[in-house]
Amino acid sequence: MCEMMCELGQLTRCDGDACLMQGETCVTTAVYGPTEVRINKEILDKATVEVVYKSKVGLPGCAEKMFERIIRNTCETMILTTAHPRSGINIIIQEMQNSGSYLACCINSACLALLDAGVSLKFLVAAVTCLIDNEGEIILDPNSKQEKDGKALLTFVFDNKDFSIVTVNTKGSYSSQQFKDCTSLCKKSSKQVFEFYKKSMEKLLSKDNFVK
Amino acid sequence: MRETPLSNCEREFIRKALGERKRLDGRQAYDYRTLKIAFGYDRGCCRVDLGQTRVLAQVSCEITSPKQQRPSDGVLFVNVELSPMASPVFEVGRMSDQGVEINRILERCLKESRCVDTESLCIIAGEKVWQIRVDVHVMNHDGNLIDCSSIAAITALAHFRRPDVTVDGTDVIVHTIEEKDPLPLSVHHMPICVSFSFYEQGKFLLVDPSDKEEKVMDGKMVIGMNKHREICSLQVTGQMLLLKDQVLRCSNIAVVKVTEITEWIQKALENDRQARSNGERFGFREAVVMDTVTTNQMNPEKLK
Numbered sequence: 251m252c253e254m255m256c257e258l259g260q261l262t263r264c265d266g267d268a269c270l271m272q273g274e275t276c277v278t279t280a281v282y283g284p285t286e287v288r289i290n291k292e293i294l295d296k297a298t299v300e301v302v303y304k305s306k307v308g309l310p311g312c313a314e315k316m317f318e319r320i321i322r323n324t325c326e327t328m329i330l331t332t333a334h335p336r337s338g339i340n341i342i343i344q345e346m347q348n349s350g351s352y353l354a355c356c357i358n359s360a361c362l363a364l365l366d367a368g369v370s371l372k373f374l375v376a377a378v379t380c381l382i383d384n385e386g387e388i389i390l391d392p393n394s395k396q397e398k399d400g401k402a403l404l405t406f407v408f409d410n411k412d413f414s415i416v417t418v419n420t421k422g423s424y425s426s427q428q429f430k431d432c433t434s435l436c437k438k439s440s441k442q443v444f445e446f447y448k449k450s451m452e453k454l455l456s457k458d459n460f461v462k
Numbered sequence: 463m464r465e466t467p468l469s470n471c472e473r474e475f476i477r478k479a480l481g482e483r484k485r486l487d488g489r490q491a492y493d494y495r496t497l498k499i500a501f502g503y504d505r506g507c508c509r510v511d512l513g514q515t516r517v518l519a520q521v522s523c524e525i526t527s528p529k530q531q532r533p534s535d536g537v538l539f540v541n542v543e544l545s546p547m548a549s550p551v552f553e554v555g556r557m558s559d560q561g562v563e564i565n566r567i568l569e570r571c572l573k574e575s576r577c578v579d580t581e582s583l584c585i586i587a588g589e590k591v592w593q594i595r596v597d598v599h600v601m602n603h604d605g606n607l608i609d610c611s612s613i614a615a616i617t618a619l620a621h622f623r624r625p626d627v628t629v630d631g632t633d634v635i636v637h638t639i640e641e642k643d644p645l646p647l648s649v650h651h652m653p654i655c656v657s658f659s660f661y662e663q664g665k666f667l668l669v670d671p672s673d674k675e676e677k678v679m680d681g682k683m684v685i686g687m688n689k690h691r692e693i694c695s696l697q698v699t700g701q702m703l704l705l706k707d708q709v710l711r712c713s714n715i716a717v718v719k720v721t722e723i724t725e726w727i728q729k730a731l732e733n734d735r736q737a738r739s740n741g742e743r744f745g746f747r748e749a750v751v752m753d754t755v756t757t758n759q760m761n762p763e764k765l766k
Contacts, residue, residue: 254760255759258756267547307597344599347503347507446762453758
């Protein structure tokens with residue numbers, strides 16, 4: 251896995267935000283919520299989760315909508331929506347730099363931003379991407395160049411309750427054995443992501459204003 | 463979501479403080495907030511912080527057919543996005559009046575001043591030219607979006623490199639970065655917008671108004687200027703009347719501010735150039751201040 255780095259609470263207008271860097275890939279996420287929701291989107295017994303994805307170049311198209319949907323579904327399983335009926339939780343994701351393992355970085359930064367905003371969650375999620383290259387080797391956290399040459403790209407999202415799969419997104423062809431291998435490898439490394447969340451929040455809520 | 467209005471007492475407080483030549487954040491009337499420029503991993507990507515206001519700009523290019531009236535000129539396109547990330551007031555998809563205003567001012571400032579040489583963007587006259595697109599994303603709104611966006615846009619344009627092309631008869635070969643070094647745009651000068659807000663019918667003026675100061679102001683003047691003291695655009699909005707010497711005074715202040723900001727941009731560009739050529743690490747991560755509680759870093763162990 252590549253190096254992870256985060257900045258929390260950099261923006262002033264939103265309730266919580268996180269800028270996550272995984273390798274060269276960088277994503278900023280802002281969260282508003284629980285807040286008022288448009289009357290036609292209101293749900294009587296739970297909160298409405300909305301995700302807006304902003305790519306750096308050009309206008310949003312089909313691919314961006316698809317991306318939004320994947321992240322929205324992941325976030326909705328994680329958020330305790332029944333705690334805030336008839337309200338909205340808005341998540342805005344801004345692309346800063348896409349250098350591979352992009353979906354994983356977006357989901358992880360959304361999770362950190364939700365933590366920073368203090369939204370009630372059922373569990374945390376960690377996303378890990380792996381790539382099966384043409385020799386059948388599994389590469390964790392591939393960069394965009396590796397992604398281009400690879401055979402299949404798999405992104406897994408795990409929860410931290412019993413480490414079960416929340417979301418899977420794959421591209422390309424692979425055998426069922428390879429899928430199992432990828433799952434177990436990603437599950438192992440997802441624990442490091444959870445550790446990173448824990449350390450980041452510990453540091454954020456620590457008493458000393460400046461840690462040496 | 464609708465904007466939370468500023469309460470009357472807060473409004474009064476700000477006005478009264480201005481009468482005593484004081485600002486909420488302790489700045490002097492002609493002071494700018496701290497300016498920070500960070501560059502991304504990609505060429506033509508930069509993030510500009512002006513105090514708490516934060517803007518991300520990305521320049522991109524593609525080959526299109528030119529406009530019929532100007533067959534040998536490239537196209538410069540500016541797009542400002544007021545993302546809901548910046549403020550809950552901004553909505554997705556719909557261009558608000560404020561968004562249109564910023565877009566138009568930026569477009570006028572960058573296009574009409576001809577700071578980017580569009581003729582050098584021509585590949586085959588009348589058939590193929592480069593279209594340069596500047597996307598400006600507002601990430602946090604704390605006032606003075608125009609200045610911050612204009613700094614981000616011109617910095618990103620100066621940082622951008624476009625792929626080299628070879629014309630072989632009617633065929634155009636676009637070279638990848640590995641084949642041939644990409645070329646910078648020819649940026650002749652750097653127009654930068656400086657905003658002034660006016661209070662009490664132009665009696666008081668402030669440079670670089672914050673969000674709250676913008677809510678209280680009577681009107682605003684934006685001067686686009688380059689470091690050669692050439693005014694590239696000038697716009698006055700709001701319900702107020704200005705005297706001639708007020709406009710002159712503002713343009714004199716703008717001269718000083720533009721010189722400072724241009725120097726700062728050049729310095730930032732030079733730092734990034736050196737980091738790239740010396741093989742040091744570059745990108746947004748280099749701009750992160752690591753010794754605060756809000757940041758964290760981890761090097762995960764290798765898994766087998």
